[in-house]
Amino acid sequence: MSPELINLIIQATGESLFMVGVAALLGTVFGLPIGVFLATSRKGELFAAPAVNAVLGIIVNATRSTPFIILVVAIIPFTRLIAGTSIGSTAAIVPLTIASTPFIARLVEAAIREVDAGLIETASSFGASPLQIVFKVLIPEALPGLLLALTLAVVSLLGYSAMVGAVGGGGLGDLGIRYGYQRFMPEMMLAVVVVLIALVQLVQSAGDYLARRVNRRLRHR
Amino acid sequence: MVRFEGISKIYPAYRGKPGVNALQGIDFAIPRGSITGVIGRSGAGKSSLVRLINGLEKPTTGRVVVDGRDISALAGHELRLAQRSIGMIFQHFNLLSSRTAAANIALPLEIAGWPNAEIKARVAELLALVGIADKHDRYPSELSGGQKQRVGIARALATRPSVLLSDEATSALDPQTTRAILDLLANINRELGVTIVLITHEMSVVRQLAKEVVVLDSGHVVEKGHVADIFTHPQHPITQSFLAEVIGDSLPVSLASRIVPEPLTGGHAVIRVQVRGAGAGDTLVARLARELGLDVSLLSARIDEIGGQHVGSLTLGIPGGEAAAGRALSFLSLQQISAERLGYVA
Numbered sequence: 001m002s003p004e005l006i007n008l009i010i011q012a013t014g015e016s017l018f019m020v021g022v023a024a025l026l027g028t029v030f031g032l033p034i035g036v037f038l039a040t041s042r043k044g045e046l047f048a049a050p051a052v053n054a055v056l057g058i059i060v061n062a063t064r065s066t067p068f069i070i071l072v073v074a075i076i077p078f079t080r081l082i083a084g085t086s087i088g089s090t091a092a093i094v095p096l097t098i099a100s101t102p103f104i105a106r107l108v109e110a111a112i113r114e115v116d117a118g119l120i121e122t123a124s125s126f127g128a129s130p131l132q133i134v135f136k137v138l139i140p141e142a143l144p145g146l147l148l149a150l151t152l153a154v155v156s157l158l159g160y161s162a163m164v165g166a167v168g169g170g171g172l173g174d175l176g177i178r179y180g181y182q183r184f185m186p187e188m189m190l191a192v193v194v195v196l197i198a199l200v201q202l203v204q205s206a207g208d209y210l211a212r213r214v215n216r217r218l219r220h221r
Numbered sequence: 222m223v224r225f226e227g228i229s230k231i232y233p234a235y236r237g238k239p240g241v242n243a244l245q246g247i248d249f250a251i252p253r254g255s256i257t258g259v260i261g262r263s264g265a266g267k268s269s270l271v272r273l274i275n276g277l278e279k280p281t282t283g284r285v286v287v288d289g290r291d292i293s294a295l296a297g298h299e300l301r302l303a304q305r306s307i308g309m310i311f312q313h314f315n316l317l318s319s320r321t322a323a324a325n326i327a328l329p330l331e332i333a334g335w336p337n338a339e340i341k342a343r344v345a346e347l348l349a350l351v352g353i354a355d356k357h358d359r360y361p362s363e364l365s366g367g368q369k370q371r372v373g374i375a376r377a378l379a380t381r382p383s384v385l386l387s388d389e390a391t392s393a394l395d396p397q398t399t400r401a402i403l404d405l406l407a408n409i410n411r412e413l414g415v416t417i418v419l420i421t422h423e424m425s426v427v428r429q430l431a432k433e434v435v436v437l438d439s440g441h442v443v444e445k446g447h448v449a450d451i452f453t454h455p456q457h458p459i460t461q462s463f464l465a466e467v468i469g470d471s472l473p474v475s476l477a478s479r480i481v482p483e484p485l486t487g488g489h490a491v492i493r494v495q496v497r498g499a500g501a502g503d504t505l506v507a508r509l510a511r512e513l514g515l516d517v518s519l520l521s522a523r524i525d526e527i528g529g530q531h532v533g534s535l536t537l538g539i540p541g542g543e544a545a546a547g548r549a550l551s552f553l554s555l556q557q558i559s560a561e562r563l564g565y566v567a
Contacts, residue, residue, distance in 0.1 A: 122315040125275055126329040126380065127304035136328065140319040216360040217318045 001187060008175060009191055015089045016171040016199075019164065020157045022093050027100030027153060032146075034060070034101065035108025036134055046120065046130045060102040068099050069163050076167070092169030096160055104153045111145030112138050144215040151207025155200050162196075172196055223251040223274055223384060223418065227283035230269050230440075243269040244440045247283070251418060251433070253383075256410050258431030258448070259420040260463060265437040267420040271386050274418065275307040276300050288383055305333055308377030308415075312389035314369040316361040322372045323348065323357045329379045347375035351405060367398035374405065378415070385409070387419040391426060403430045424463045428452070428527050436460050449530045453497040464532070472536060472563070473521050480564040489518065489538035490546030491563040494553060496524055496533045505558070506537065512552050515541050538566065 034056065040046040041053040066074070072095045076086045079094040115138050123133045139146070162173020172192050180189025228247035234240040244266045251257045261267045272278040273285045276292045285293045287307065295303055316325050323344050330340045348354045351371040361369055370390060377385055387406070391399040407430055410417050421427060427434050427448060434451050436444040436459060443457040455461045472480070480491055494505065510517040517537055524533030539549050546562055553560040 116315070118311065118313060118315045119317060121277060122309070122311065123328070123332070125277060125304060125307075125309040126332060126377075127301035128329075128332045129298075129301060132332050136331065137317060141317055143319060214319070216320075217362055 001191065005179075005188060005191075008179070009172075009188075009195060012170065012172045012175040012192070013195055013199075015169075016158065016161050016173075019089050019092050019096055019161050019169065019171055020154060023096035023100055023157055023161075024150070024154050026093070026097040027104045027157075028150060030097070030101040031104030031153075032108055034105040036112055036138065038105060038109040039112035040130075040134070040138075046133060060105055063098065063102040064106070068095070068160050071095055071099055072164060072167055087168040089170045092161070092164035092167070092171070095164065096157060099160055100153055100157055103156065104149065107149030107152060108142075108146060111142040111149050114145055115141045144211040144217075147207055147211040147214065151204060151211070154203050154207075158196060158199060158203070222253045222286075222288065223416065224286040225249055225270075225273070225283065226286065228273065228280045228285065229282045230266070230273065230278065231281045242440055244273075244280075247442060249435065249442060249445055251416060253416055254410070254414050255433050256407070256417045256419070256431050257433040257435065258427035259418065259435045259437060260422065260424065260427050261420075261437035262422060262459070264439075266440040267422075267437055268388065270437065271309075271388055271418060271420050274384065274386055275304055275309055305329070305380040306382045307384045307386065308380070308382040309386040309388065310370065310373045310377045310390045312392045314361070314366075314373045314393075316369055316372055316376075318361055321358050321360055322353065322364065322368075325361070325372055326375045326379055329376060333380055343379065344375075347379060350378070350409075351375045365398075366394050367401060370394065370398075370402050371405070374402075374409070378409065378413070382415065384416045384418065387417065387421075389421055390419065392421070392423065399426070400429070406430060424466045428467060428525070436463070449527060452527045453530045453532055467525050467527070467532070476520055476536070476566065479566045481566070482564050484543045484565050485567050486542075488565050488567045489540050490543070490549075490565055491520065492537045492539060492546065492549060492553075492560055493563055494535045494537060494558060494560040496531055496535060496558075498530055506535070509537070509549060509552060513539070513541070513545060513548060515539065515545055517549075536563070 037047060038053060038056060038060070041049045043050045075095055075098065079086045079091050082094050083091040085091050119137050119141060120133055123137045128136065161169070161171050162176070165171060165174025165177055172195060176189050176192035179185045180192060225247045228244055229242070230244040232241040232243055247270065259267050259270060269278055273280055273293065274287060276295060280293050283293070284291045287303070290303060292300070292303060317328065320328065326344045326347050327340050330343060335343070345354070348357060351374050353368055353371050356364060356368060356372075361372070364372065373390070391402050394402060403426065406417060406419075409415055419426065419431065431448050434445065434448045435442055436451070436457060438457070438459045444451055444455070444460050451460060452464055455464050476491070484490070496505075506517055506519060517539055520536040520538050522533070522535045524531055526532070539546050550560055550562065
């Protein structure tokens with residue numbers, strides 16, 4: 001493989017990491033509070049608002065059921081509004097964030113619901129406010145689950161990021177399609193797949209390691 | 222002091238489940254500095270009752286007054302402030318797995334907004350109080366059940382509450398650990414003067430620790446008073462059944478299977494004698510034998526001490542047929558000791 005092609009792979013890897021990293025960060029910033037709210041707003045819960053919970057649940061489900069490639073083209077005007085352009089890696093962050101936010105929210109909801117309800121009662125019994133319960137009890141206790149959720153989200157985003165090549169988003173997926181498929185360069189396709197596999201392995205291992213580190217339910221000594 | 226005034230608690234019907242009258246007509250006071258046991262079967266309303274005291278539940282009617290303040294009328298920030306003067310410990314300890322023993326104890330202090338330096342000093346003091354100063358940096362997963370409950374107790378006492386609520390706090394512990402935890406609670410009551418309200422379904426817990434007892438059944442208070450009075454003269458069937466657990470009212474299996482209703486020649490009459498009161502039963506068998514001039518045999522016996530009073534039952538075998546049994550019963554009734562003829566054995 002020529003140095004030019006290797007440079008292309010390095011550049012595309014950088015684009016992928018940029019898109020996925022920023023989208024995962026923004027997805028967490030938006031998804032975490034939505035997920036916490038979904039997990040605590042049913043009838044009788046901490047922030048009980050069953051109607052809002054139901055509406056939010058429908059929005060989240062609707063976003064999650066839209067195929068990503070359709071979402072990407074459907075929101076092009078919105079992407080242009082936010083990013084100033086609808087082409088390139090920066091623009092691709094917009095649909096990636098919109099797709100990952102509800103996904104992360106559902107994963108966060110599941111992780112928060114795993115926390116023993118007895119702990120919420122305990123914290124209430126010594127006069128903790130709902131926000132104190134979220135920050136001092138729910139999030140710390142759910143942290144191992146939250147880290148695994150975030151890992152899953154990053155891996156999914158790597159998959160999604162391959163599709164934004166369709167709107168000129170760049171990245172590894174785009175490189176694989178243009179060179180590997182359209183220019184009949186199977187070695188390029190193979191290289192792209194190998195890099196993606198390595199990235200997913202790396203992310204998953206790091207996530208597993210961190211989740212284990214913070215999980216105090218297991219004996220360490 | 223904790224006072225229940227005309228309390229009822231009704232859980233409305235929800236999603237096809239019928240409504241539940243958890244508590245009805247609750248009217249009593251728990252004196253300051255006392256240790257009061259609330260005993261009842263599961264579903265009797267114990268959990269609801271104790272959660273009314275710290276405002277985790279609101280009564281449907283009536284008020285709950287704690288230290289002169291109507292807890293049931295408070296909400297939001299006011300309620301949270303009041304809750305700091307009421308500690309609670311739980312059957313399953315409810316410690317945060319992500320925090321060390323010290324950090325778990327610090328949690329209510331962080332929530333109350335104490336400065337860090339004061340939290341540190343207070344936590345060290347509490348760890349020493351509950352006897353686990355060496356477990357400062359241990360996570361709950363590294364502690365035994367008894368140690369976890371000690372952390373729970375230290376956490377409940379952190380904000381210097383005047384009332385400590387115990388929700389089946391020893392039900393998940395083995396008998397030895399239970400004893401140690403109950404001793405610790407007794408010490409805390411004595412040294413800090415904290416009013417302790419313990420709910421339990423175990424008679425042995427009430428017997429060991431409580432001075433006052435409230436017996437709950439189907440949401441009603443069926444009996445209340447000093448532990449010694451209630452358990453030496455139980456009135457309600459529920460109280461009697463709790464007492465039976467301690468004094469073992471049932472006959473040994475081998476005896477129960479041989480017992481017949483009609484007298485047998487050369488056999489024994491079986492008489493059960495209730496023992497109640499200080500020193501009761503000490504010389505009873507000897508006096509009965511002397512009175513009858515017969516060899517009275519002891520078939521089974523169980524005597525326990527509850528609140529300084531002897532409580533139990535003796536099962537005696539009386540030779541000499543129906544006549545001797547009749548004399549024994551009239552002798553006992555003259556002494557105002559309650560006894561009954563269960564039957565005869567060969």
